[in-house]
Amino acid sequence: MENQQSQRIRSAVFDWLNSINYQYPDRVIPSSVLTNDCIINGERIILSGAQGIWKPRQLQYPISIKSVADSIYQDAQLDNNLIHYKYRGTDPNLYVNVGLRECMHQRIPLVYLHQVSKGKYLVEWPVFIVADDPKNLTFTVEANSNQISLSSEPNITEEPDEMQRRYATRQMIQRLHQGTFRERVLEAYREHCAICRLKHRQLLDAAHIIEDSKGGKPVVQNGLSLCKIHHAAFDNNIIGITPDYQIQVREDILQEIDGPMLKHGIQEMHGNKLILPRSANLKPKQEWLEERYEVFKKLNLELIIQI
Numbered sequence: 653m654e655n656q657q658s659q660r661i662r663s664a665v666f667d668w669l670n671s672i673n674y675q676y677p678d679r680v681i682p683s684s685v686l687t688n689d690c691i692i693n694g695e696r697i698i699l700s701g702a703q704g705i706w707k708p709r710q711l712q713y714p715i716s717i718k719s720v721a722d723s724i725y726q727d728a729q730l731d732n733n734l735i736h737y738k739y740r741g742t743d744p745n746l747y748v749n750v751g752l753r754e755c756m757h758q759r760i761p762l763v764y765l766h767q768v769s770k771g772k773y774l775v776e777w778p779v780f781i782v783a784d785d786p787k788n789l790t791f792t793v794e795a796n797s798n799q800i801s802l803s804s805e806p807n808i809t810e811e812p813d814e815m816q817r818r819y820a821t822r823q824m825i826q827r828l829h830q831g832t833f834r835e836r837v838l839e840a841y842r843e844h845c846a847i848c849r850l851k852h853r854q855l856l857d858a859a860h861i862i863e864d865s866k867g868g869k870p871v872v873q874n875g876l877s878l879c880k881i882h883h884a885a886f887d888n889n890i891i892g893i894t895p896d897y898q899i900q901v902r903e904d905i906l907q908e909i910d911g912p913m914l915k916h917g918i919q920e921m922h923g924n925k926l927i928l929p930r931s932a933n934l935k936p937k938q939e940w941l942e943e944r945y946e947v948f949k950k951l952n953l954e955l956i957i958q959i
């Protein structure tokens with residue numbers, strides 16, 4: 653069994669994560685916060701190590717496992733419903749691998765760190781190790797919809813059933829994929845709206861040029877960093893973007909008379925150039941913009957005829 657002191661610290665770590673959650677609503681946390689800011693009983697607990705499976709010296713067993721989005725040295729493989737996590741090295745009896753196996757046997761909650769950019773992690777908690785496959789040198793990780801409570805009770809008493817756990821895991825994998833896309837797009841645009849320059853990450857989205865459902869890829873060239881208003885305007889063809897990065901406002905909207913949001917926020921954007929990432933290979937793919945612009949153009953033409 654995990655000793656009591658270690659259990660108490662682990663529980664306090666989850667309380668601390670819950671307490672900072674409001675500062676990071678999208679659960680993207682700088683690595684400096686994870687390595688410096690978790691202070692329990694006056695002691696710093698480091699939550700992120702140099703390598704994938706991490707055990708702070710104050711704990712008996714590991715606290716976190718880490719993966720890197722799209723790394724060639726992938727620690728984790730995200731399937732539709734399952735996360736396969738690689739052992740450290742090839743020795744099943746290496747201490748961190750043994751530690752993680754103990755976390756599985758004792759149902760000890762862990763923190764999942766998914767690196768989305770240099771120095772930033774998408775953080776999920778709690779996760780559990782539910783299976784061990786020494787032949788393939790992997791563990792299976794599952795999410796759990798039960799929040800670790802803020803009380804001092806470290807163990808989860810009521811187990812969610814298998815369906816709930818699968819569902820929670822699928823949602824976690826989706827969050828990791830979407831969060832990775834969002835973070836990369838926002839970073840490419842230096843956390844500005846590509847239309848109005850607004851710089852508040854809580855008000856920014858990573859919009860798809862070609863939607864997911866239409867086969868759009870989750871790559872930066874298929875993304876635009878847009879504020880909530882401009883994202884909705886783009887999705888609803890109120891605003892169109894030409895393949896050569898010019899902003900167009902739909903004809904009927906241009907003629908409308910309304911308050912300052914319409915005037916300054918939308919109408920005045922007409923004809924402006926899109927604000928683009930500095931790096932050429934991160935700019936929106938013109939072919940995809942063109943495909944999307946065709947829809948806008950068709951709708952706009954129909955409206956012009958009506959007007």
Ligand SMILES: [Zn+2]
Binds near residue numbers: 845846849879880882
């Ligand atoms: Zn905007």
